[in-house]
Amino acid sequence: MDSTVENARTLKTTFPLTPQSTLGALLAIVRNPLDALPPSIFTEPFVFSKTAGELKVYLAxxxxxxxxxxxxxxxxxxxxxxxxxxxxxxGQGLLTADGAHWKWQRQSVAGAFRHDKLLELQPTMIAAAERTRDRWMGIGSGTVGVGHEMMRTTFDIIVETMMSGGHGIDVARVEKGISDFLKPTGWTFALGLLRAPEWIPYPGRGKAEAAVEFLRSSLLSVIEERRVRPNDRHDLVNMLLSASDPETGRTMNDEEIVDNLMTFITAGHETTALGLAWAFDLLARHPEVETKVLVEIDAATGGEPVDAKHVSKLVYTRQVFSEAMRLYPPAPIITRTALRDFQLGDYLIPAGTVLIVPIYAVHHHASLWSDPEVFNPDRFSPEAAKTRHRYAYMPFGAGPRVCIGNAFAVMEAVAILAVLLQKIRLAAVNPHPAKPIMKVTLRPDRSQRMNLVLR
Structure with a gap:
């Protein structure tokens, strides 16, 4: 007999519900899902609520x-x-699939993210950062939208490393397409909560559908081109084309390959770009931290251009990026649904319960972090990391479904920060930082314009 069933009589099956207005929650979800979080989850270990008849448990x-x-x-x-x-x-790619279908896809691409493979990709990361640096130096003392610039840089990297150049994909249209797709997701979450029919129109739906059509058709053309003109590059496209389920022997069809390329392009470049944009904004507002980063870069490189052998030495620079992702986690919420009854602490959680891990709240939780709103990269020093619970910091998720590209993202971010900061200082145009809003990922509520100052 299942141990959960055996213990059911001793577990709590009634929950201390926090009152939450369904209408208020729906309006908040449409506007900014972070505003729909119960305020007490920033101070309490867990919160139960019920919205539109659906039991939710928030875990911090x-x-x-x-x-x-x-x-x-x-x-x-x-x-x-x-x-x-x-x-x-x-579709049913790595981020959205469940069960056996998720497992065999994860196994199929795991080899692309081994440490030795990532080290081989460092020169490509640095070269993309150098192209951005040279473009900025050409602008001189102008102003840039750092979010857009980081999207362009990380997309350059993902296309080169995962798709061997991408066969002329329109970068600007891809960036706009991702934004158009994500912008109305508050409506999809709200309508889903109401269990509304999926055909119901909502603001931005037409643009989102057109964006999806463009993005998926662009990637399909990459796959078709590769099938016609195969090569021996060890990139993600070839890995997906040759992948097979070890149990059934089945391979991915073109739609399934598109599902996974879409996952890596959206999750693999946008989240890192957002983390970098927030990091540059934080550095501009904390010159004492930026000075420490510059001292480290100079010590690691000896004044020479940044190259692959320097990246692992940039420990404090990595701490800066980690702290930026604590304050502004690019994926701010994890949601799961209970497939069966299970025990959680002293409670028996019934099937159908929606489990929410509000990473944004965990990263700002008063019991887990001292002065949680303060930007302090020293929280991530090697010594401090030893005393922190593994699940107090989760910018890449947790458990078996932790982001497969987490090491790729951190390596990429540190390389980009080092290459750009070595030659250019970014100064914030707006005296007040942007407000974070959730559109699946954590985006600023306005463009983060920054002034370029050549060093």
Whole structure:
């Protein structure tokens, strides 16, 4: 007999519900899902609420997060809201699939993210950063939108490393397409909560559907080109083309390959770009931290241009990026749906419950971080990291479904920061930082314009 069933009589099956207005929650979700978080989740270990008849449990306690996402991973699925919001673009790729289909896809691409493979990609990362640096130096003392610039840089890297150049993909249209797709996701979450029919129109739906069509057709052309003119590059496209399920022997069809390329392009470049944009903004507002970064870059490089052998030496620079992602986690919320009853702490969580790990709240939680709103890269020193619970910091998620590209993203970000900061200082145009809003990812509520100052 299942141990959960055996213990059911001793577990709590009634929940201390936090009042939450359904209408208020829906309006907040449409505007900015972060505003729909119960305020108490920033100070309490967990919160239960019920919205539109649906039981939700919000988790901020690292021990409970580990218990849910790791120990009970098999009891949780992505859920209908994730499918409604991301399925049209990502299909059944690595981010959205469940069960055996997720597992064999994950195994198929894992080799691309081994440490030795990532080291081989460092020169490509540095070269992309140098192209951005040279473009900025050509502008001189002008102003740039740092978010757009980081999107362009990280997209350059993902296309070169994962698709061997991408066969002329229109970078500007891809960036706009991703934004058009993500912009109305608050509506899809809200309508999903109401269990509304999926055909219901909402603001931005037409643009989002057109964006998905463009993005998927662009990637399909890459696959078709590769099938006609195969090569021996060890990139993601070839890995997906040759991947097979070890149990059934089945291979991916073109639509499934598109699902995964879409996943890596959207999740693999946009999240890193957002983390970098927030990092540059934070550095501009904390010159004492920027000075420490510059001293480290100079010590590591000896004044020479940044190259692959320097990146691993930039420990403090990596701490800066980590702290930026604590304050502004690019993926600010994890949601799961209970596929069956399971035990969580002292409670028996019933099937159908929506489990929410509000990473943004965990990263700002008063019991987990001292002065949580303060930008302090020293939180991520090697010594400090030893005393922190593993699940108090989760910019890449947690458990078996932790982001497969986390090491890629950090290596890429440190290389970009070093190459650009060595020659250029960015100064914030607006005296006040942008407000973070959630459109699946954590975006600023306005363009982050910054002035370029050559060093």
């Amino acid at each position: 306690d690292p021990t409970l997060i580990h218990e849910a996402l790791v120990k009970n991973a098999e009891a949780l699925g992505k859920g209908d809201q994730v499918r409604r919001a991301l399925g049209p673009a990502l």
